[in-house]
Amino acid sequence: MFRHAAMAGALALASSAICAQSVMLYGVVDTGVEFVNRIGSAHDNVVRMPNLSGTVPSRWGLRGTEDLGGGLKSQFVLESGFAPNSGVSNQGGRLFGRQAWVGLSGQWGQLSLGRQYTMLFWSTLDSDILGPNTFSSGSLDSYIPNARTDNAVGYKGTFGGFTVGGTYSVGRDSVNAGPSPSGTNCAGENPADSRQCREWSAMLRYETARWSANVTYDSLRGGPGAFAGLTSSALHDDRLTVNGYAMIGKAKVGAGWIRRDNRASITPRSDLYFGGLSYPVTPAFSVDAEAFHLRFHDSSNKAWLFAARANYAFSKRTMVYGTVGYIDNRKNTICLWYNRDALDAANFYAKTFPDSAVGAVHRSPGDYPDGKEGDVLTVEFTVAGIPCVGLNGGPHFQHNESFSFQIATDDQAETDRLWNAIVGNGGQESACGWCKDKWGLSWQISPRVLVEAVTSPDKALAKRAFNAMMTMKKIDIAKIEAAIRGDGK
Template identity: 50%
Template sequence: MKHGRIAAVAAGLFSASAFAQSSVTLYGVMDTGIEYVSHANAAGDHVIRMPGITGEVPSRWGMRGAEDLGGRLKATFVLESGFNPRGGDSGQGGRLFGRQAWVGLEGPWGALTFGRQYTMTYWAMADADILGPDIYGIGSLDAFVPNARSDNTVVYKGKFYGVTIGASWSFGRDSAGTGNSPGQGTCAGQVPGDANQCREWSAMLKYDGTYFGVATAYDEQRGGTNAAANFFDGTAPFPIKSSGDKDARLQANGYVNLAGVKIGGGWLGRRVESGGSGGDVRSNLFYVGAQYYVTPTFAVDGEAYRVIVQQQDARATMASLRASSSSSRMRVQPWRVCARLTSCRSGLRCTVMSRICGIARTLAIPLARAAAARHPRRAWGNSARSWASGIPSDLARRAERRDTSDTIDSTYRGG
């Protein structure tokens, strides 16, 4: 795997008569490598290639900013663009800022944001899903999970004494018409006379303590003219054209930290209700994983998954194992193996995938406005400080692996 990280911080203007502060951060991650995949086709042949989308985390660059408005109120924004290092093309269907594009207000009461952003499905799973958006993670069995974003969305999130509550409402989850996740089709938004078409809403309740945390969330998508539902087993996506059709997910999960080992797991239930040819389909996805630092700079983690799609008589079991080593300025994954055993309609297939990994480097470059100060200070971000120490904290490692920028908890920001 090869990371490139660039962070540039523009220092705010200070004066004796005002406490207002503005900042803009430029950040990015490049992640790629070489993978070997056995049983890559029906004949059982193997393939050696560069991954098309991601390695440990999806590659991206972005800008985030904040301005102090006074009275404990801040204006915030994030513009984040995904891209594929293999070919240099944009991700998320060719969108310029397909990962995130939102603006909002943040205060003691939480944050209210507007634009293209994550739904509560993603946030609820952020800590319990050990591997996150990894190339061999949960997205192999439900592509929506690492792509749980929607257009035209209003989001509220607030954290109070360890309890986080959140909700999102989208007036039309795919206004660009390029699809939010593979096989899902497009769904631009409501039309006159049908306010429910392409609507999406989600809600979350989450608790994070010192040694453990739990979360639950519900996410519901309504159908539209070109909308579809797809599953992992290769069955062709079937249409959910009516605004009365639903594609809903309910989840419950948790994690615990015991003697240096983090263990996480959960359940994700899905129910598709369609008046078309697909009918009603239910699935259940279970996952459990663990992470352990053998030394302060060498970690081993892994996760196992089981999914059952009842109406299609399809089921799969997948397991991934990962090891990574980090130092002050580099990050190396010496080996990476995923063993996947699937059974779909009585067919059995075993696939072994491994990655040959490169070097990861972290670089933070402080910048300052000309009028800010004569001698700008070195400004290292939280992630850069953690890597420079050579001992990444659990929060820093989660932030490195996460596919996001959180307006509530600055220690959890990805990129």
């Protein structure tokens, strides 16, 4: 700890400078090497160094206080985030992008002015076990580890077991860092639109020595040019969270729920559930694990994330850790073009194929070249577990065989049912197990026995099955099995 006078900043309420009696310089450097596989449709791999966080974000900062007497203190925090892999400043290149505030505190609580965390950060600090880890809640909602705001007035006070807090910002993010949560280009402070780029949050917490429960609300307003689709002050992105933790013996268990209402998204409502455990095996060695589930209302989009971490502390200041994570991210969808029949097609697929359903139906907010305001524009649906969206784009583009769904069947009865349903509903037979539905979309109705045979390492067997397939329209499993056996050679 260094003890010398340091200029902390100007406290706007008093229009005067604060000189700290005690200034502490602190920091942490956290980095590692990450391997990620099965990226994108090509299932690519990458080895990289995280530029933001391995298990906690790298940062350095200054924290100062001055005792003003009568229990009153002045305070400031200046905290900078940086990327240890390249040395650049994070949070959109800000000098003090993590925190930059000055305030007063006393028995009544703490009042702070400047760039600071919102109450969403403080609410999930203990209940979200893995926190800002590389594989964590931030992988599913990037705002959670970036829940801070510019131009804000904040308050937190603890009274008995209760803590209340809130923030209010007149311009939540003045930095343009591209389409990134590090700088969302929403400066606000516009006299012509008082709602533009506002942020507010509120928290109520009850805490004992063994457990805690929180409820918090966080609201972001948009503005012209802001990222994440929040391009108008009429649009808002709100999060409500209920969470908590409990100590069970030496183990810490945390869980929570975050409801999101994002009016900049075509699927505005979502729920993120999380639950985790931290356990100290020895004073130096501990393990953590957490599961996350994200689901969207009126949509097939959903994701699961599982992560675990092992930590070994060499000292109070130095540790090593290893993290593994697995994500099943079903947010990506296939977009299929239709003339004006996307809803009819989705309903047909839902009643024909297993693990299929119709989700949200979205109507056009205005006229467009091939439709009018109020017409069905997009339909979300799932076919055989594959999330899709049907777009009523007009007659300009037609389906062809360059794209098809391959549906695996287990027996001849299932093969016949699916084939007859497609062809009998205005579809068309093709060759080798291929057919088209009435909207021109191609389908491969492929018995598993056929796929296994033509990909067999036994080249003679594969050729016999392949030659038999080439003579068929709908696949005849009995004839494929005969070819596998070599009957009739």
